[in-house]
Amino acid sequence: MDLNTVVEIRDARHPAPWRPGDAWLGGGTYLFSEPQPRLRRLVDLSRTGWTPVRLDADGSLEIAATCTIAQLSRFAKQLQVPAAPLFEQCCRAFLASFKIWNMATVGGNLCNALPAGPMISLTAALEGECLLRSQTGAMRRIRTAGFVKGAGRNDLADGExxxxxxxxxxxxxxxTAFRQASLYGLGRSGVLVIGTLDPLDRSMAVTVTASTVRPVRLWFPLPPTARGLRAAIGAAVADGEWFDDIHGLPEWRQHMTFRLAEEIRRELQREAR
Known part of the structure; x- marks a missing residue:
């Protein structure tokens, strides 16, 4: 879609004062998907030269905001860690054409903060920490589970x-264990639940996305009972936080979340034994 209100595109490598009507341009799959009447200038990140994905010496993995889904998928296929299968599962959870697959970015998926965003699911489940940079150059860090605050709402300040x-x-x-549900084949995720089991101390975490307006990550020092897991999810998700749109009613999302979370609990409990 043409953005006929945009009058300028600026290269992000050359800083300039942030002003009303500015927006960061990564892959552009959201920006060019619908009218953006408030926009006047795009700040293009495509030439920043950031390494898409990097495995650091301490074993941590840094994913640049400009990393595309295709790049992350290719990298993860060579990744020799127990959680590696989860990357492809989340990449394939996109409702996306090959064009979106090759243009959409991890950062864009996070910043759009849509409940069904599978990069939110992936990074929240694996304790992802977002690095944010302000217009002054100041840096701050925040967990993905806190960065996404609600449906379409994130923790970015103006120009950050x-x-x-x-x-x-x-x-x-x-x-890891992965479960996804949609109302129809190849449909947008209505429920996405991920479980992780730490082999060092047998702690378990369950992360709920798509069915809720924000990611919900629950940590247990030991695998919980079925009743304990259900109670923890019920306490963590308020009644108004079950997402409601054409891809699923809140009641269905809640029911499927409990069902899939229990499947994950049983799967990881077998692993723990």
Missing amino acids: LLRSVTLPARALGCR
Whole structure:
């Protein structure tokens, strides 16, 4: 879609004062999908030269905001860690054409903060930490689960930029379990639940996305009972936080969340034994 209100595109490598009507341009799959009447200038990140994905010496994984889904998928296929299968599962959870697959970015998926965003699911489940940069150059870090505040709402200040997401080595060493539900084949995720089991201390975490307006990550020092898991999810998700749109009613999303979370609990409990 043409953005006929945009009058200028600026290269992000050459800083300039942020002004009303500015927006960061990564892959552009959201920006060019619908009218953006408030926009006047795009700040293009495509020439920043950031390394898409990097495995650091301490075993942590840094994913640049400009990393595309295709790049992340290719990298993860060579990744020799227990959590590696989860990357492809989340990449394939996109409702996307090959064009979107090759243009959409991890950062864009996070910043759009849509409940069904599978990069939110992936990074929240693996304890991702977002690195944010202000217009003054100041940096701050925040967990993905806190960065996404609600449906379409994130923690970015005006002009602030998501630079990267870092996944710690310990999270990458976890066993994972993945469950997804949609109302119809190849449909947008209505429910997406991920479980992780830490082999070092047998702690378990369950992360709920798509069915809720924000990511909900629950940590248990030991695998919980079925009743304990259900109670924890019920306490963590308020009644108004079950997402409601044409891809699923809140009651259905809640029911499927409990069902899939229990499947994950049983799967990881077998692993723990």
